[in-house]
Amino acid sequence: MKIADPEESALDLLRNARLPGRDGLHDIEIDGARLGRILPAGLGAGGVLLDAAGALVSPPFVEPHVHLDTALTAGEPRWNASGSLWEGIAVWSERKRTLTRDDVIARATEVLRWYAANGVLHVRSHVDVTDPGLVALDAMLEVRERVADVITLQLVAFPQEGIVSFADGAELLEEAARRGVDAIGAIPHFEDTREDGVRSLEIAFDVAQRHGLLLDAHCDEIDDEQSRFVEVLATLARRGGLRDRATASHTTAMGSYNGAYSYKLQRILARAGINLVCNPMANLCLQGRFDGYPRRRGVTQVKEMLGAGVNVAFGHDDVMDPWFPLGTAFPLQVALTGIAAAQLTGPAEIDEAFAMVTERAARVLRLGDGYGLAEGRPANLVVLPAESPYDAVRRQTRPSHVVARGRIVAETPPAPTLLRWPGRDPEEVDFRRPGDRTT
Structure with a gap:
């Protein structure tokens, strides 16, 4: 995840988000405490608040x-x-x-x-x-x-x-x-x-x-x-x-x-x-x-x-x-x-x-309209280092970032597990099936 200075533009931007029930990656524009447009990745405007890098972004x-x-x-x-x-x-x-x-x-x-x-x-x-x-x-x-x-x-x-x-x-x-x-x-x-x-x-x-x-x-x-x-x-x-x-x-x-x-x-x-x-x-x-x-x-x-x-x-x-x-x-x-x-x-x-x-x-x-990922609704969301809701539940992934009213209010740094298996170089274990990885 990369965080940039939100003062670079009147709009903030959450880039490369994977959204529940939608194909591909998306950019989410954030206008103050409200969500702006949700567009295919690369089309959003604004200073980069956060690059989700393919992580799942959900309503809170x-x-x-x-x-x-x-x-x-x-x-x-x-x-x-x-x-x-x-x-x-x-x-x-x-x-x-x-x-x-x-x-x-x-x-x-x-x-x-x-x-x-x-x-x-x-x-x-x-x-x-x-x-x-x-x-x-x-x-x-x-x-x-x-x-x-x-x-x-x-x-x-x-x-x-x-x-x-x-x-x-x-x-x-x-x-x-x-x-x-x-x-x-x-x-x-x-x-x-x-x-x-x-x-x-x-x-x-x-x-x-x-x-x-x-x-x-x-x-x-x-x-x-x-x-x-x-x-x-x-x-x-x-x-x-x-x-x-x-x-x-x-x-x-x-x-x-x-x-x-x-x-x-x-x-x-x-x-x-x-x-x-x-x-x-x-x-x-x-x-x-x-x-x-x-x-x-x-x-x-x-x-x-x-x-x-x-x-x-x-x-x-x-x-x-x-x-x-x-x-x-x-x-x-x-x-x-x-x-x-x-x-x-x-x-x-x-x-x-x-x-x-x-x-x-x-x-x-x-x-009601005070919840959800849609233009004009409160800029409240969570970024989960997961491929899907199924993956998030199975691996019990905690949010890497929590955004409340357009501000990042919580961050959980990644804590990888390093496995030192006999006969192999040390390697990270993230408990995903290799075929399930899309990022």
Whole structure:
């Protein structure tokens, strides 16, 4: 990669880029914070900001589901010994009592720095609002403003301990809407009764619609095949007109549904137009903890819902917290895990997995014209030293450069592996099949 002085011309130029779904190499003109023309290589004008030298250039990664207020708290005040979702909630309830504004801001900002370094420039974070002081929410509202020059951060008011079953849960949700969140959440399967769960969704939809907000509910994150709140969410979204402004996250119970109900559900979700977010890394670990063998692995019906025309995206959910103690905020790790968990091994399916952390995730956040490689859109992109989305996922290539609003904000120098094989001269190993190399 070669970087030149961007002051040489009124336009900057990213040269020799390989673009997803397009043949040949291209030049991308950058006019300030916006993309200009995208032309065949050699035809672009401007001072060379970057020569991609045939690397894959993609719109930035998008994180559709994470909990930044809980990030980096793994082991505090204790580890989740059982590894279950329920103990994770109990551990967080203990840790929540010690939250301070500075604590939340420091942890959330650090993980957002990791996201930016990994090429993620759009993030949706759920924030626990079952706290009478709303400490985490106020801190995250400040973080949203602090990172706005690099990352677009959406905040979801998330009632971790319920709306109906938690004292003043509905009032706290309403207050969160007044304070300026982007979306309203719910957790119907955690409520005390099914009736409470349905009522919690009705309350969440009412708040979202009155305040003109999106809706993103943790839905059926349980192994119970009788947990069927996603049908309620989808029906409310269709009848109330929210449609693709509504998202059902997790839906892990879907992995336990019988075939007849699953077939009916595909029609309900496709007709409603809602989004699904699957969080494969966290849910593979959290679900099935009460099973013997065979043990369920807590992944929603990704392949089937994609086939039915439902928009599905992959998210992290957790980065080093009581529910999942690992993670570096790298979306291609999530995509690879999702491929294995959902058995998306066909070439077209692997390309879809890449889309599930880029374009499909952008649809969840409803980024519209604020996302994508097209003239006039924000100059946000990642340069991946790969031949294709398939290659990037398989080799887990981190971005060599991340461009936010026309500025290079992150660089990862190449780190080749030198193999000293007996009887041969030392040589670099890049884990590509020789026949796949095009540069």
